[in-house]
Amino acid sequence: MEKRWVATIDLETLEVEHDPTFKFKCIENCGRCCYELEIPIRDEDIVRIEELGYNAWEFVDYDKMFYRGDKFLSYALKKRPFDGGCVFLDPETKRCRIYHHRPLACRLYPFVFVKNGKKMEVYVKMDSFCPGLNHPEGEPVTREFLLREYGDVIEEYRRKIVKRSE
Known part of the structure; x- marks a missing residue:
């Protein structure tokens, strides 16, 4: 499986660094x-x-x-x-x-979340069968995208960080 880095989110500040060249759109009824x-x-x-x-x-x-x-x-x-x-x-x-x-x-598909300390790295599985990868109408994996689509997953990891630091 080829995977590509598309974003990193700081689990404390929710700041996101992302690859602006990658876009994704899940194609309805695909x-x-x-x-x-x-x-x-x-x-x-x-x-x-x-x-x-x-x-x-x-x-x-x-x-x-x-x-x-x-x-x-x-x-x-x-x-x-x-x-x-x-x-x-x-x-x-x-x-x-x-x-x-x-x-x-x-x-989560096609995204893979990898916790690395207090940061969450976001990769995308570059599966050839997925038409939504780099779709022309897609959107980049920005902070807004991540919080809208995966806010609850990110929050769960944030809670684990807070518990460990207490």
């Missing part, structure tokens, strides 16, 4: 990532989706597992056997049935 990627699903994601009335056996692929070294991280989101799409992707409209409750990995 769904390419829902076919191409294996999505890790965290325990928190499973609980949130079960609260919608789904049973974990319907959407967790217990045969696919993600590891970092020898440490188990999570299972994967199930794919449909007939076309390889995510079980929550409507095959006709290409819309996610649980969009507002989707797993964090889905929400």
